[in-house]
Amino acid sequence: MSLLPEPGPIRTLAAATLINTIGNGLWMVSSALFLTRSVGLPVGHAGLALTLVALVSLVTSTPAGYLADRLGPRGVAIGGLAALGLCEVALTGVHSMAGFLLVAAPMAVLDAAQRAARGAIIGGAVPQDRRVYTRAYLRSVTNVGITVGAAVAGIGLTVDTRTAYLSLIVADSATFLLAAAVLTRLAPVARTPRAESGPRLIALRDRPFLAFVVLDGLLATNFGLFEVALPLWIAGRTDAPRWMISVVFAVNTVTVVLLQVRAARGTDTLAGAAHASRRAGFALLTACLIFPLTAGTQHALTITLLIVAALAHVAGELWYSAGGWGISFGLAPDHAHGQYQGTYAMGHQFGQMIAPAVVTTLTLGWGTPGWLLLGAAFATVGCLVPPVVRRAVARASRRSPASEEPARV
Template sequence: MPLLPEPGPVRTLAVSTLVNTLGGGLWMASSALFLTRCVGLSAGQTGLALTLAGLVSLVASSPAGYLADRLGPRGVAIGGLVALGLLEVAMVEVRSMGTFLLVAAPMAVFEAAQRAARGAIIGGGVPQERRVHTRAYLRAVTNVGITVGAGLAGIGLTVDTRTAYVCLILADAATFLVAAAVLTRLAPIPPAPRPGSGPRLVALRDRPFLAFVVLDGLLATNFGVLEVALPLWIAERTDAPRWMISVVFAVNTVSVVLLQVRAARGTETLAGAARASRRAGFTLLVSCLIFSLTAGSRHGLTIALLVVAALVHVAAELWFSAGGWGISFGLAPDHAHGQYQGTFAMGHQFGQMIAPAAVTTLTLGWGTPGWAFLGVAFAVTGCLIPPVVRRAAARRIPAGDAVAASR
């Protein structure tokens, strides 16, 4: 993967994304402790508040994408980032769960808006054959930004005072504003004209596309395996040292940065993207089966199995991401990239919401049979995506190409 893309919209998006996700890493690493130690929320209240904010973002995703299409994605992205920066400053004054939600709810709306707008910028400002490549590159950049931001947050977490947490929040606010300033270098993308008749939120009436979004969201629970279930599994059900949790995360992060662009090759078409999603499902099955073996292995073998399973899992994750991008861009009408990207994001948000409870119940509650059940569910879900894509493509492209999309 080249360190810097060619001058143009992709480079501008990359720089803006790097700055924005650096701030995201600061917030992700410190938000829970800020809310519990400084605001005084309990762990349960913190989880509930973040879940409610996530629900607001989910509901707002498709309408926010519609606005990006109608108003122009560049302006919506910049406006969303500026609003997020100002609201993040207001986070300093949060003193209760109620005041947190008063700040977090509009932040969730503006976050959904700028996210959908970025998808529309790619859809409207990047050639079709380079859109998936661009998303892959930006995901690699995102991992770099979050990792650096989380590392920098460690300084504030070590100091562990309200002043330190406030400094982290203000630094995050600054990254929103700098990211917005970077996006002003983009050439304006004109609003997409809406067809004269028909519903406004066409993505929410596109049943085949919604079926894909649901399936993609179910596959997105694979992130919960890595982030929630696996750390608990390693600590409670294996004899591996706990530092293996960090090793598994490092394997994932480095692999995404180095290999996401390469893994996206061939997913620029609906046919290639559908195959990648199916491949991801079966690869997740293999990773789940390998993870389950660590319950009965010992010492060096356990460590080796965890590393192998982590590598298999991240391969599935790379194909899953690339496949979803290819399908979401391929099925979106030219006048509705924003709302289709917003609706596509709803699937990921849904998957991430149900993942903690679902994957921990299966893996830690059921043990080895739970890992097998989870893996089979991933494989079945992956197999369902190609026929759903074929049905959706049949409404947009000639029949022969639609058939090819399912192979």
């Protein structure tokens, strides 16, 4: 993978993404402790608050994408990031759950808007055959940014004072504002006029696309499996040392940085993207077959199996991401990339919301049978993606046969 993409919108998006995701890493690592140790919320209230904020982001994703299409995605992205930076500063004055939600709920709407706008920018400013590459490159950059942000946040967590937590919030605010400033270097992306008749949120009436979004959301639970269930499994059900949790996370992060662009090759067509989703399902099945074995092995064999399973999981994660990008761009009409990207994001957000409860119940509660059931579910969902995509293409062909490109399906 080239370290730098060609000059132009991709490089500008990469720079803004790196800056913004450093801030994301700061917040991801420190948010729970900020709410419990600085704001003073009970753990249950902190979890509920973060879940409610995620729900706000989910339900506003499609309308926010529609807004990006109508107003122009560049302006919405810049405005959303700038407003997020200003709102973030307001978190420094929060002292209750109600106060947090009063600030964080509008921030969730702004975040949904800037994320959908970024997808619309890629759809409008990047050539069709470079869109999936762009998303893949940005995901590699995202992993680098979050890793850097998480490392810096570790300093604040070690100090463990209110001043330290507030400093992390101010730093996160600065990354939003700086990312917005970088995006001003982008050329304006044409906004799309509203249709004179018919529904405005067409993505929510596109049943084949919604079916794909549901399947994609179910596959997205693989992130919860890795981030929530696996650390608990390693610590409680295997004889592996606790530092193996860090090792498997490092394997995942480094692999994504190095191989996400390569894994996305061939997914710029709908057929290639659908097949990648199917491969993702079987790779995740493989991981779910290997992980439970570690409950009955010892020492070196346990460590080896954990690494092999982590590699199978990250292969599934890479194909899942690339397939989803190719399908979400390929099925979106040219005038509605914003709302289609917003709707696509809803599936991912839904999957991450349900993942902690689902994956911990199956893997930790049911043990090996739960792992097997989860793996079979991943493989089944992956196999359902290609026929759903074919149905979506057939539906689009009936509506606008002249605009279809047979080579892409």
